[in-house]
Amino acid sequence: MKTPREILLQRHQAVEPKLDAVRRNALAALERPGLAQSWRTFVFSLRWHLAGMSAVWMAVLLLNFDSPPGPTAVIARDKIPTARVILAALLENRRELLELTEMPAASEPAALPPRRSEIQTAIEIV
Amino acid sequence: MLVVTEQEQLPVREARAGDAEAWNALFKRYQLPLYTYVFELIHLEQASLDIVQESFINAARHIGALRQDDKFGSWLFGIAHQKCAQHWRRQRLEHFPMDEQDDFPDDDAGPAELLIGKEQEAELMRMLDQLSPPHRAVLLLHFVEDFSIEEIAAITGARPGTVKSRLHHAKNALRHLLTGESE
Numbered sequence: 001m002k003t004p005r006e007i008l009l010q011r012h013q014a015v016e017p018k019l020d021a022v023r024r025n026a027l028a029a030l031e032r033p034g035l036a037q038s039w040r041t042f043v044f045s046l047r048w049h050l051a052g053m054s055a056v057w058m059a060v061l062l063l064n065f066d067s068p069p070g071p072t073a074v075i076a077r078d079k080i081p082t083a084r085v086i087l088a089a090l091l092e093n094r095r096e097l098l099e100l101t102e103m104p105a106a107s108e109p110a111a112l113p114p115r116r117s118e119i120q121t122a123i124e125i126v
Numbered sequence: 127m128l129v130v131t132e133q134e135q136l137p138v139r140e141a142r143a144g145d146a147e148a149w150n151a152l153f154k155r156y157q158l159p160l161y162t163y164v165f166e167l168i169h170l171e172q173a174s175l176d177i178v179q180e181s182f183i184n185a186a187r188h189i190g191a192l193r194q195d196d197k198f199g200s201w202l203f204g205i206a207h208q209k210c211a212q213h214w215r216r217q218r219l220e221h222f223p224m225d226e227q228d229d230f231p232d233d234d235a236g237p238a239e240l241l242i243g244k245e246q247e248a249e250l251m252r253m254l255d256q257l258s259p260p261h262r263a264v265l266l267l268h269f270v271e272d273f274s275i276e277e278i279a280a281i282t283g284a285r286p287g288t289v290k291s292r293l294h295h296a297k298n299a300l301r302h303l304l305t306g307e308s309e
Contacts, residue, residue, distance in 0.1 A: 001241035004269040004300075007250060012162045015171070019157040022175055026182035027150060 138195035141186070153182050156199065159270045160206055166266050167210045167259060177213065181206040200277040203267065207281050214259065240300060249303050257296060264289055265296040 002010075043050070081089075136155065140148035157178060165174040185202050192201050242250055254262055260282070267278045275293070279286040 001243055002247075004240055004242060004250060005272075007242060007247050008162050008166065008266070008270060009158055011251070012158060012165060015161060015165075015175075016158065018175055019161055019178065022179045023150065023153040023157055023182070026153060026179050026186070027146060029183050030149065030186045031146065 136195070136198055138189075138192075138198045142189050142195075149186055152198070156202055160203065163203060163263075163266050163270055164206055164210055166254060167263060168213055173213060177206055177209045180209055197277070199271055200273055200281055203271065203273070204281040207263065207283075210263075240297075240304070242304065246304060250300070253299060253303055257299075260284070261292045261296050264292040265300075268293055268297075 134155075137145070137148035137151055141152055160181065161174055161178050164177045165171065168174060168177075181202060184205050192198060254265065257265065263282055264278055264284075267273045267281060273281065275286050275289050278284075278293075279289045282289065284292075
């Protein structure tokens, strides 16, 4: 006489070799880390580097937010030219360019040379 | 002879710590009972072997979800049961009759008290095959590992009352088989 358990288990005892293989496969799968496990291991190995970098960035951000704008920034802001100054500079540049290319500027017409008769009259008067 | 000892000292704590030897011992302890349970539910050898292997791997990867070490067996069978249910769904074989009553008395007869002669073994297996999957699951869990009503309820996801009802029906049928009475 046997218990139902004994009958059931003995009915499948022939599969034991295959179950041993299943067990070995399962154990091998546990020893072989998955992608997620590899990633976790990699990140964990860099934990001190990542913590250090985070601390540095936090310090940089805090300093950037807390400190008022320095003198360099103030000076730079003061030196920004106004639109009128820029326009004047541009006109000056244009004038210099025209002079260099020897073209008469529209705003300043070149003075015409005096006539020969006018020069002679002047000599005579003198 | 295969005997389930009470208060087994299974190396679950060592397994939690990642001890490969502990996992090997646990897998070796449960490989045949788990396979027997899965095979008697789905009746396909290769699919049963696959389910056993997946259950082992899942158990090892999610051991953190196990709250009590002494419930490792029922927890492992629960994983395998869910995989059987997935298999049924894939095969469109799911059948869970819901027309049962929950007011059956406790059945104190343990699985070891039912002794079956050699000439009745085939009858036992035929009777098991005739049961619906939910009834078969309950009776197998009772026979193979002697799980409590609460443990079987946790494994199968059924209410304890439903488990008690299914077990009562199945054991009555078995008694009728053994005594030669008609139901």
